[in-house]
Amino acid sequence: MALLAVASAWARDNGRRLLALTVDHGLNPDSAGWTAFAGEAARRAGADWRRLSWEGAKPSTGLPAAARAARHRLIAAAARRAGARVVLFAHTAGDVAEADLMRAEGSTLGRLRDWSPSPAWPEGRGLMLLRPMLDVERAGLRDWLTAQGQGWIEDPSNEDVRYARSRARRALLPSGEGGARADRRGRMRDSGTSAPGAEPPHPPTRREASGPLPLPLGEGSFTLDRSVSARLLGAALVCAGGGDRRPRGDRLDRILTRLKAGETFTAVLCGARIEAGPDRVLIAREPGEFARRSPPPLPLPPGVETVWDGRWALTAADPGWSVVPAAGRLSALSKADRARLNALPPAARGAMPVLIRNGATAPVLAGTAAKAHSLVEERLALALDRMTHETELEPRAHGATPRNHLFSGADITEEGSAPRFQGSRRE
Template identity: 55%
Template structure:
């Protein structure tokens, strides 16, 4: 086994299960990076008796994209991996194309991986991608930083999914040398050299500098207060997250996204102002990213701001028996009863039974209004927990987003564990006649 293969095997072994029925997904574009990863991951999967599922996204933006997809399909099958093709049907040009294509790609990959039962998606990002990202951020881009192990950025499609980048410390040239030694070919996407896009400009600029050695892994500084997750989250089942005042700004941003069910991070200036008020010990109520922060003394809670629905209405969501759906980006709901839809409790609290209102009585008023209720054909409302299986997503989303810092979920095994607080206490609704 050569040095590259040994390093990649070690990284896969450090994160992934051995002898699991679940497949490991792999994003396969047909380019040199993903083709090298395919070759290495197939060898690992055969040695560890895991199934590998290669997923190829056709962005439908190049006349040759269908041929590229066929190339990737054949390469996966020859290598011995399962394969599935995915199409971005809403593809269109215009401003922000790379970001829109990236978001669509992550969503398609996440949906396909979840459908197959996978919890981890491998991607072929390299040390060169890290350097290009740094160059682009220096030029004003808002790209996130690549890490070897991170939560899927797609929401809610990527809930419960992690991304693993086992060649992130390797150079692009080294991966192509590996392919040449194996007699394998790969595709070159001309968009990567297109100077209209930041990635193309970054590659052109970095091509003029001497190659750097492979990056050494650097341990990230802790970003979450010890004990922040998952302890102290007794109201997380209702979408209420408790937080300390001294948490870093990056973690505060994650809390806001999780509590508000949003996908768009808060703006830097507003986030910094909120972070400063918390650190200064102020008592206040503020709204950002669709989330409401209530700070009073040592007690700080984040929850959905129901008033946001007046600005950005959330349409009632029809439920299909046996099919799990995500409502408001915060709750996964599945019921076996037909003819139901889900909406917010705001305006319907008076319709709930005395016992239901009692179950909500321990929540902040905003969280009561933001709770999901089921509406039947007659218009009768009941709390969603009475007629469906409901899992709050905020706590797990926050735990996975923070995994790289806290070590809370360091391996694939941890993705299957139930977190305390995702569902209500077993006795909260047990006495009700459902």
């Protein structure tokens, strides 16, 4: 509610449209009333409003994580439909403290950052999250809202000790970052006037990952320095593999240890292939994954951007086309298509998308029969904080090659070293 008041005032002052999204998870008998409360508050603040619902069966275990993933997917899809590039979240200092405590107790929960990519993939591609209240405590927000006569809702699940988040919140009570007071549990307060506006802080300045950045080879593959950091390697593996889950810490640590020891080896992690040679470390999609899970051909509706394998955005102009991996079809490609693939590292060729039409067995390389661009480079740039402001998330003309934010003429300096890469990606 505090974020709504601040953001709506900022939007009015700057002539911007504000869209408020409310996710009804369907987990509490009062959720419909809570959703109506949110919609009324958004409209009163002058914002557009959408109700989003988490439909379907709910898991019996891991409910908070499943709800969080569903929430991010719904919000990302709605934001993209609306043409938004940045979504504001109202996480506070208390959320940061709780997440830190949960990780210390073994949770794999990610760190809350003020400016970060949407974790929903591919629904959240190109979408950034801004959390302008990470240095504000909940108690301060409650006092501020009360002074303004503004109401809010306390979710009783925040006090349910079956959930790790609630236990962490209770453990932090002595520090002042605990949960709701007993007299506010599950109680809807009356709404009053909206709070005065303030401009949300700008996204942070560009932060650097430790270790030299990956050098893109084109078509979603990279080379890395052996001194790569855990954060950078984990991000490169997730992006090259097309998935949405970072590698477990122990598995990532083993790879880092082998790299720093100078070993020559090949490994697969997060669906990505790691080829550590004497003079370079190649990261690319592992084509053997396609044989292991054998995905069916993915149809390409004409004129609709379709994401394939979490790595490529494809748009076909004509009906009948489907996309499949090049693995097992390389010899059936035309001479020109094979020549293009031969410019790539051998490990990257089988994971390239090729198109087949109406069940025909003669494939053509994606990009010749449909518009195609790799999502990997831009995704990695977002993960490594190479785009630090809304204006850098420029809309792309349909079918145009996106600007490479990793190596687009900017000096790239790193902690402990200062490599500089100039010019565009090698194609």
